[in-house]
Structure formats: C-alpha cells, structure tokens
Amino acid sequence: MIRTPLRPLARILDARAKGENPDVIERENIAARHEVMRDKDRGRAERRLLMLGFGFFMAFSVIGARMGTLAASEPVEPRTASGGTEITAQRADILDRQGRILATNMLTYSLYAQPHDMVDPVHAATELAAIFPELDAKALERRFTDGRSFLWVRKVLSPEQMQKVHEIGDPGLYFGPREMRLYPNGNLASHVLGGAAFGAEGVDSAEVIGTAGIEKDLDARLRDPAQSGTPLTLSIDLTLQANIEEVLATGMRMMNAKGAAAILMDIHTGEILSLASLPNFDPNDRPASAISGDPSDSPLFNRAVQGVYELGSTFKIFAVAQAMDLGLVNPETLVDANAPMKWGKFTIREFENHNYGPLLSVSDIIAKSSNVGAAHIGLMIGGERQQAFLKSMGLLDPPTAELIEAPGAKALVPDRWSEIVTITASYGHGIASSPLNLAAGYATIANGGIKVTPTLLHSAHHEPGVRLITADTAKACVAMLRRVVTEGTATLANVPGYAVAGKTGTAEKPKKGGGYDHQKVINTFASIFPANDPKYVLVVILDEPVETSGPAPRRTAGWTSVPVAAEIIRRIGPLMGLRPQVETTSLDGLTAVSEPKVSE
C-alpha cells in the first residue's frame, strides 16, 4: 500500500515560498488520513453488526420454526425407545382379593357431529333418532341446522350402533375413541365400587373420574399414570360377596325388610371380605342421586357404611367388656337387674316388660339381653370412662374404610354425656353409629383386644393396632357371646359345625317428630365365628323387618337378622375353607339348659 506522505515536499516548498505554515498541510493530511480510517472502521463495524444481526435472526428463526412445528404437529411417541415400560392413559383396574376383575376399561366410541360437513342434516337426524330411541329427531334436526359447528350426539356407542351410524353415511358424523369404565359383575359390590363418569371431554379422549365409593376415594391412585399398569386389589372376595348378597336378598324378602346390610371382616387384619347393602344398583348405569326425600330410600345409600343407626343391645358387650377390664365385674358377678328401673323421669324397661331380676349374673345379662343389668354396669363404669372407651373403640367416629361416603357417616352422640346417656349407651340407645364401626368393635373383642382398622385394600402387611382390652377379658366376652347363641336370644344362629358367637340388637327407629316408632325397627346381629378360634366377624342388619310366620308379627333380631346371618355363615363357611368342627364343652361348663327362646 502506498502511503500518502504527510508532508509532501512539493506542497511544503510551495507553502514555504508563500510564507504559510507548512504544519497546516501536515495537519490537513493527518485529518484526511483519519477520515479514511474512520470510514473504513465504520464500514467494518456495520458489516459486523449486520453479520451479528443475521446470526441472531437465523438462530431465533430456527428456534421459532422448531417451536412452530412442535406446536403444529401431532405428538408422536418416541418409537425407538425399547418397550417394556408400559405407559397408558388408562384408569387402573380394580380386582378382588383373588384377582378377579371388579372394574376394568373398555375401548368404545363417542359420536359427535360437525354440522358444517353434513350433507343432509334432516335425513341424518331422522336416522339417528331411529337408532337411538332416546334422541328426538326434531330437536336433533334443529341443533344440526342452527349454525353451530360442533355438537355431541352420544357419549358411548356399542359396536352395533356404531355400524348403523356408519351406514347413515353422512360425512358430518364423527367418532371419537373413549375409554369406558366397565363393571362386569353388574350389581355386585356396587356400593364398594361406586361408579365412574366422564370428566373433561375432548374429541380424541375423555377423562374418566370416579363418582362414588372407592372409585372416588382413591381416584388419584387409580388415575396415576405411573400406577395404571398395577391394578388395585381390594380385600373383597367376589364369591363371598355374591353368596352374601344372594342370601341377604332372600332374607330381606322373607323378612319383609326395606333394606339390609352385611359386613364380613377378618378380625386380625380388618380386611373387609364382603360389604353388602341392599337395595343396590348397577354401577355401569348409576342412577341419579335422589334430590328430594329421605336419602336412605335411594338404592345409592350404603347402609353398611353410611347408615348411622342406634345399634341396640349389640352395644351391651362393650359395657361388659369395659367393666370386666376395669376389674369391676367378672362373668359370674351378680348385678342388680330389677326391672323396670327408674332414673329421674326416665323408666328403663326390658323387652316386653319382662323382669329378669332382681339379680342377674353378667353372663346372663348378655345372654338374656337385659337392659336394666347393662344400665347398672354402665353406671358402675361411669360416663367419662365409658365415653373414652367407646371413643377408643372408634364407635363415636366416622368409619375409616376407603370409601368417599365413610367420613360423612358421623356417629350421632349427645353433646353432653349425662348419666342417662351413660345408661342408654350401655345398651346401645341414645347414640348412633355406623354398622362398620360395630363390626370393627366386635373384631377387637374377637381377636383378643387389639384395635382393628377396617380396610378395603388387600395387603400382605397390616400395621398392628393398639391393645384396648386384655386378652382374658376378650376371651371371656367371646364365651359370653357364645352363650347368647347356645341358650340366649340368638338360638337360631346355632350353625352346626361353626360355633357362632354373637349378640342381637333391636332398636326402634326414631320418629321424625321425636319419640320412637314401635313398628319400625333396625335389627342387628353381630356375630363372631368360629367361637373356639375366632377368625371372622359378620354383622347383619335388616331395616324395618317383620317376621310373619307366627301368630303375631315379630320384629326382634332373634327372629329376623339371626336366621339370615346363620344361613350366610352356613353358606360362606365352606367357601372360606373353614372345616366344620365338633364343639367340645368342658365338663364344668355343662349347666341346666334353659328352654330355647328367642327374645330381646
């Protein structure tokens, strides 16, 4: 590069000749040179900026284009990944304890229409109305032609219906795949399962959400995609459930009851093997819940869990167990049982105004079901201790099963635990609790005094509960309950081979306006079997039964719930692999046997 000299000799000489300052020329030239350099630098900077801008533009356009394609394209599963881990959007299956299906999913289709694509909306509407009787052709036609661009026609279709819709041949009718919840066993265990419905719906899929029972209570677990491959195993046994529901339905019909419930529970683990409530419903086609009237008249009402009843004499054993545990009495202690008993303005009577007194042993109080005797035992214990004991047994709390209905079944307990409450609570009146709580309480007595938490989930390991009463007390209680069956109020429960122990309970229903309705009763039989080595607890409840085979209608549990429970035990004993056993009685246990009579 040829550099322009800063002081060109010709000009300098020329300037000197004219007498000018030659430095001016030098500065001029320096300025000119700087000008050139600045122009070059600016040009380079501009180029660089342009390059940088272009680079940024390209980078952002690549990112933008990628985002655009990601947003616009259909999501695709990474196909190259190896199979094995199964990720499905399905709701997990529900199985019984033997692995039989209680609830599963089925692929079906929903039908929707895009009227803009329709060729002949009028024809399509008439054809659709012919296929689906519940659709109205006129209304459908109006909806097809009122300018909307999308509408649902049906949520689920059977394959036959789908074929018929295909045959209409209208391009505006579309099918969207649907996972449908299916309960193959129909009405069986309907109150446990509850039901499911569609939640948020899209064209390609719909959410299935639980609407009641365990489906709703464990909705998050069932919908969890990580666990959708592992089915939920319930403690329910399908065979036992089917048999119990069958016998219970027959018993309910024979005893002219308006409802019935049964709970079968393992006394050691608290696993509920069967939970039945009649009348029941089909969870595949769950009826709408009743808006008006008594909720307990609806088939959706779960009597075994939601029903909060005064459970009557079945509570006497709790008073006796506590009194024995406190060392106040033993089975032979004689207790004042002189009926009727006056307490303030209240009179406590026995069934049919009997008088089993003046003194009755504790064992006989249970066997004969003496209200007055139980009341005196309650008074010995005292209100505070009694309340604490019933609370520790869980009888004053809502039941704890994995059902959405369970926490709502709050026990009805008076605000103030006065002495009359102590008296009535000791024979099961004045406080109302769920039958499931009663089953758990009897399980505690049957298993030797360990608290039992009822559960519907089958599991190899259960947390052991706390001890509530001593093993000796529990054993003595079971022996007393066995006497109820051999010579007390529940002689009809004497199933040969399965030594049944239990307690009957008859409680009149409270009337709307107050007081009790003598014609409407709740009959309960809480039983433990086999008595010599207790394994299971069965609670049978009949709602407003009346036994009419005798000369006068009978409404006591001994005539209604007890035979039903006996038939259930006779039927399910062999199914559970329980070998019938010959009962051995110790010699000193042989006493004069009273006439078998059934009364409260």
Place this chain on the structure above:
Amino acid sequence: MRPLLYVASFLAVLGLAFWAYRENYATQHQLKQMAAVQDEIAKLRDEISLQRAEWAYLNRPERLRDLATLNFDRLGLLPMEPEQLGTSAQVSYPAPPMLKITGTIETEGLLYPMTGAQPNDTATTGTTGKEEQTP
C-alpha cells in the same frame, strides 16, 4: 503416486456415501417396522383387556348361578354345604387284607361280665385247633 491417492480417496468417499445412503434407508425401514410392531402390541393389549373384560363378564356369579340352575339335570350343582368338608379319616380306604391264621390261637379273658355278684368267677380258656381262614 498422488493421482492414485486422489482416485482412491474419491472412490472411498463414493463407497462411504453409498453405505450411508443404504444405512439411512435401512434405519428408516427398521423404524417403520418397529412402529408397526408397537402398533400391533398396542392393539393386542387393547384386545387382551377386552378379552379379560369379556371373561369377567361371562364369569359373573349371577350368570354362573343361572347356568348351574339351567343345567341342573346334567351337573347337579348345589351350593357348598359344611357337611361336604371332611377329614382324611372319613375317606373309606379298601380294607387291608386279613392275615392268614394257620397256627394255634390262645385267648384269655373273662367268662362272665364282672359284676358284684360273681367276683371270683373268672376263668382262663384256651382253645387249641387249626383254623383256616380265607379272606
């Protein structure tokens, strides 16, 4: 030497390009096949779940009960009874073959039942003989 090297490297590039071209299409083919297999697996899974649902539906206790009632003539099925459970002692095994008695048999016992009236009437009897017993 150099031209040979150029030719060789050109040929190598050509070969590698051909190989890469083939590999590309082979991979795409494999991916397509894999997608097809996975679609089939998904379809089969759906079918299995449908079959399981159908199996459960056909085996629902209500239907089995009705079938047992319908076919009672042929099957004679009744609900299980407690009496049907027994012990192994109740099983009637064939009687063991009797021993052949060939020699002398000596028995010992009381002639009269022991009562207060005849306290001393005890005697020992001996039977001698040959008994041939055939099972």
